[in-house]
Amino acid sequence: MKTELHEELGQRRRKRNIQIVFGLFIGLLLIFTIFSNTLQSLALPKVRTETPTFGSMEHQLEGSGILRPLAEAKLTNPAGWKVSTIAVKEGDIVKKGQTLVTYDSKTAEREIQDEMAQLEKQKIELQSVQDRYIASTTEGDAMNLRSAGRDLETGKLNLGVQERKINELRDRLASREQIAAPFDGIVTKVNAVEGLASTGEPDVVLTNNSRGYRLELPIDAPLLTRLGIAPEEKLQVEVRALSDPQPKIIDGTVYEIADAEAHTDNSSGKQATIVQKIVRVKVTDPELKGGEQAFVKLVKRSRQEGRLISNEAIHQDREEKFVYKIEERKGALGNVFIVRKVRVRAAESNDKETMIESGDVNMNDLVILESSEPLQDGNRVRLQ
Known part of the structure; x- marks a missing residue:
């Protein structure tokens, strides 16, 4: 009887020892598994995230x-003539039409005189053609009459051309022999120098501060x-x-x-x-x-409102813009965070934020702003 009792107690001790050893084994296995997952988790890229906000975009x-x-006028003489007289100095108050600078126009005046002499010469030649035309009419020579008539018309045309040329030279002389104030104002700069031609700078700068x-x-x-x-x-x-x-x-x-x-x-x-x-x-x-x-x-x-995310989250490839968001999966040993690449379209943006038009990014989504390593769709990451 005692022998049987000892054997039963021995079996019970062996079973308890086996259970203890098995429990220790399972515990160590769990510890190593958790430790392994922890080490693996620490090796994952670390990311910083934000959730979108809803509102309007601020533009600055x-x-x-x-x-x-x-009202500012930079006045100069395009003819490049030498300055004859400077009638103003810096700070002077002038009236519209007042003479500011006059120029040496002797060359232009001589050119007009030469063209006037050419005009008088053409008038004398035209009188000779008229005399020839009258003589041909009297003689009844039809051929000479036609020739004289053509010369007479040509002379009249040349006379008109010469008169227009002289008028143009006179107008040019009148517009360039002096600079006049285009409006009431103050002389703020005088670059003109008597005896010298313009150096490229405006001869006179005139302003009207009242405007x-x-x-x-x-x-x-x-x-x-x-x-x-x-x-x-x-x-x-x-x-x-x-x-x-x-x-x-x-x-x-x-x-x-x-x-x-x-x-x-x-x-x-x-x-x-x-x-x-x-x-x-x-x-x-x-x-x-x-x-x-x-x-x-x-x-x-x-005026428009929408989902706003930081510009740090926006990426660009050859096709279009995209963001990385977090997909969370529940597991026996903890949640797993997966990267998902999502295409987005920007409605507006400023130097800080972008308003996106995409149904794939919701208000509760975690959008990645920064990562410790380059990311791809499907990567596992850990949150900062």
């Missing part, structure tokens, strides 16, 4: 330039459209004078939008031609002198 314009007089000043801002045409800037638009202009460190805010008005030279953009990895415009703003203030530094900052929100 920042520009600067130098204030220039709105205000202009500020020119180069802007990309797409941004201009998104901002909705048009003629008569009111803008606040910050003006900083050299003599006054305190900036002054002045209301400006867009008075003209002109075409400008396009430029290329390679920021997306693909060369694109961007159309540019020049926005001209009129600024009026009695304290302005001209030459001040001016700044414009305008912020507007787009």
Whole structure:
């Protein structure tokens, strides 16, 4: 009886030992599996993500330039004649039509005299042809009459050509023998030198400060459209004078939008031609002198609303734009994060965000902004 009891107790101990060993084995197996998955997980690319936000796009314009007089005339003599007399100096206030500079026009006057002499010579020759025509009429010589008639008509045509040439020379002389003020204003620069011809610079620069000043801002045409800037638009202009460190805010008005030279953009990895415009703003203030530094900052929100993601998340290949988003899969040992490549179409963008048009990116999706390693569709990653 005791023997049987000892044998039964021994079997029970063996079974318990086997269970303990088996449990330890399973535990170690689980520990190694978890440790292995942890090591594998640590080796995966680490990514930084964000979720899309919903709203309108903020567009911002920042520009600067130098204030220039709105009414400014750079006057010079295209004939290249020597300066005879300078009637003004810098700072003078002049009236419209007032003479500013006169030029030595003796050569042009002699040319007109020579052409006048040629005209008188043609008139004498024409009288001789008229006499021949009258004689041919009296003699009844038909052939000489026709010849004299043709010479008479030719002489009249040459006479008309010569008279027009003289009138043109006189008009040119009248327009170039002096420079007159095209409007009331102030002489801001005199480059003319008595006795010398123009050196390429304007002989006189005339401005009219009472008409205000202009500020020119180069802007990309797409941004201009998104901002909705048009003629008569009111803008606040910050003006900083050299003599006054305190900036002054002045209301400006867009008075003209002109075409400008396009430029290329390679920021997306693909060369694109961007159309540019020049926005001209009129600024009026009695304290302005001209030459001040001016700044414009305008912020507007787009009328359209949509899903917004950071520009860091946008990639470009040969076909179109795309983003990487996270697909989460649940597993026995934890969740697995898979990379999915999603094509998107940009509706609008600024220097920070892009509004996308795609049903494949939802508001709760995690979109990858940055990765520790290059990614491909289907890669496993770990979240930062």
